[in-house]
Amino acid sequence: MFKEINKLKIQGANFIKETPLEIFSSENNKITLIYGKNGTGKSTIARGINKISGKNEPEIKIAEFLTIKNETINNQTNEIFVFNEDYIFNNIKIKEDGLENIIIFGENIELQKEIDLIIKKTENLQIDAQKTICDKYKDENNSLSPKYYMNKIISSLKGDKNWAERDRRIKNNRQASFVREDTYKNFINQTPQKDRDELIIEFEKKFLEYESAKSKSIIIDISPLKIEEFSFNEKAFLELLKEKIEPPILNDREKFIIEIMNQNGKKYITEIHEYFSDDKHTTCPFCMQTVNEKCKEIIFESIEKILNENVENHQKELQKYTRKEINIDFTQYSSFSDLVNKCKEKLDIFNETIILN
Structure with a gap:
């Protein structure tokens, strides 16, 4: 042919x-x-x-x-x-598998198509199954749903014999307290050692004591405690501690000047400095000797060393971070002896900590 x-x-x-x-x-x-x-x-x-x-x-x-x-x-x-493009399209398929490629020929292509179809159907079935499970979790009437248990919790807090009514009695409201979706968070971390019936009996006992205390109570006109506010800037405090300020080494003359300053005050030394700064003054007011420029210069250096405010200012800044003891007069709170004693114990521990540190 x-x-x-x-x-x-x-x-x-x-x-x-x-x-x-x-x-x-x-x-x-x-x-x-x-x-x-x-x-x-x-x-x-x-x-x-x-x-x-x-x-x-x-x-x-x-x-x-x-x-x-x-x-x-x-x-x-x-x-x-x-063997043209149509042949390649219909009979050869390149399937990517990670970093490698798989080349499929002939009848295997149809088989691969069937496999792909099955995989697609499987994926759809998985999606449908997941949707079914999600729908169950979203259904408030299904025991798998968190909302189901949330509604049960809210229901258990409502009612005449539950938390809402007990809270109303304590607060003396007309209606039962409103139960929000997050009300349960007030109790979720509590771990009672008694069962519900025992706790209800204990509540009624405490409530009677509370009502009795209210009926016998008197109004005490007292002012609130005033405690000095104390702010602590840790960063600034650490910077102060990092500063290195050496105290001056004093000679006999400078020690004598300090003695005068201690007796007559810092202002007196400042006046002496101003006195010798005047060129007209050439005689020492203490020893009546003539004072030349060199001697004045030495005196100035000594006074300036003594009057150096760096150390003093640094100490003042550090003093600002000193926590003072807290002293409180509890006389007006004598009717609350138990609470006062507890406060005193805590306050003593606080003040002792300040003294030790």
Whole structure:
């Protein structure tokens, strides 16, 4: 058959008219290379040959092999195989699997399609199952739902014999206390050692004591405690501690000046400094000796060393962070002896801690 093929007659797609194409120049030359730009008809020729092999190619109206004498060749079409883009698409599939690719050929493609379909159905079933579970958790009437138990908690707090009524009695309100969704947080961390009945009996006992105390109580006109506010800037305090200020080393003269200052005050030393600063004063008021410029300079240096305020200021700043003891007169609270004693114990511990530190 192939020895006789000389031309391909084709019509359809890129070939509007019936067109004969010479594909083999002679009987001995049965290899032909067809090349060209996109859209020039290469794929159409492949589809035409595919149509001759018996495949369905709707776009191709006519496709025949012709001999050198333009006679149609119809035999042995089962020996024609076309490996074009359509063949690759229908028979070869590249499946990505991590860093590697899997190439699937022939019938395995259909099998892979079935597998993909099953996987898709499985994913949908999983989504449906998850939705079903989520719906159960969202259903307030389902015991799997947190909301189900939340409603039970809220219901147990409401009512004449529950928390809402007991809270109303304590606060002396007209209506039962309102139960919010977060009311349970007031009790969630409590771990009672008694059962509910015992706790109710204890509550009634305490409530009677509370009512009795209210009926016997008197109004005490007392002023609230006033405790000096204390603010502590840790960062500033640490910076003060980092400062390194060396105390001055004093000679005999400077020690004498300090003694005078201790007896007469700092202002007196300042006046001496001002006295010698005046050029008219050339005599010492203490020893009545003549004081030259060199001597004045030495005196000035000594006084300035003594009057150096760096150390004093640094100490004052540190003193600001000293916590003073707290002293409270509890006389006016004598009717609350138990509470007063507890407060005194706590206050003693606080003050002792300040003294030790």
